[in-house]
Amino acid sequence: xxxxxxxxxxxxxxxxxxxxxxxWNDGTIYDPPVDGALAxxxxxxxxxxxxxxxxxxxxxxxxxxxxxxxxxRWLERxxxxxxxxxxxxxxxxxxxxxxxxxxxxxxxxxxxxxDEFRTRYPLS
Numbered sequence: 001x002x003x004x005x006x007x008x009x010x011x012x013x014x015x016x017x018x019x020x021x022x023x024w025n026d027g028t029i030y031d032p033p034v035d036g037a038l039a040x041x042x043x044x045x046x047x048x049x050x051x052x053x054x055x056x057x058x059x060x061x062x063x064x065x066x067x068x069x070x071x072x073r074w075l076e077r078x079x080x081x082x083x084x085x086x087x088x089x090x091x092x093x094x095x096x097x098x099x100x101x102x103x104x105x106x107x108x109x110x111x112x113x114x115d116e117f118r119t120r121y122p123l124s
Contacts, residue, residue, distance in 0.1 A: 006049045008096040011041065011086070013054035013071065015102030027056075027063060029074045038078065041085040050086040051094045058091035 014020040019031035044050050056067040071089060080086065093099075105120075107113050117123065 006047070008051055008094055009044050009048045010051050010053050010094050010096035010099045010101075011044075012099075012101040012103070013052050013056065013089075016100055017041070017052065017080075018074065020102075027067070029070055033078050033080075038080060038085065041080065045085055045087075048097065049088075051096065052086050052089045053091065053093060053099075054089065055091055057089060064091070 011017060015034075017033060017037045018029055019034050021031050041050055052071075054067075054071065055061065056071060057064050059065075061067075068089065075081075075086075088094075105113060105116055114123065
């Protein structure tokens with residue numbers, strides 16, 4: 001019996017899993033998880049593949065190789081387990097059913113998108 005391929009949910013690391021209250025700061029992963037992140041990822045993972053995406057591990061960024069180790073250690077320290085809460089960590093935007101990102105802007109059409117943008121950032 002062939003198993004159907006599960007669809008992917010892509011989840012941003014900083015601001016969605018890691019609280020990230022001070023922004024990049026010095027590049028450390030300094031905060032605890034966002035409230036509810038552990039349970040939410042476990043629930044999503046029951047039905048979907050969960051891919052954590054983060055620019056921290058982009059090879060073009062200085063220190064990206066050590067960032068991956070730091071992220072994995074932080075996840076483990078806070079109870080996040082590969083295969084139970086997530087499947088992979090990447091810097092690339094994976095093909096996904098949905099992207100859960102604290103900096104995301106929903107798009108329906110350009111008028112709506114620019115209106116939403118204006119509520120967050122100035123436009124000339």
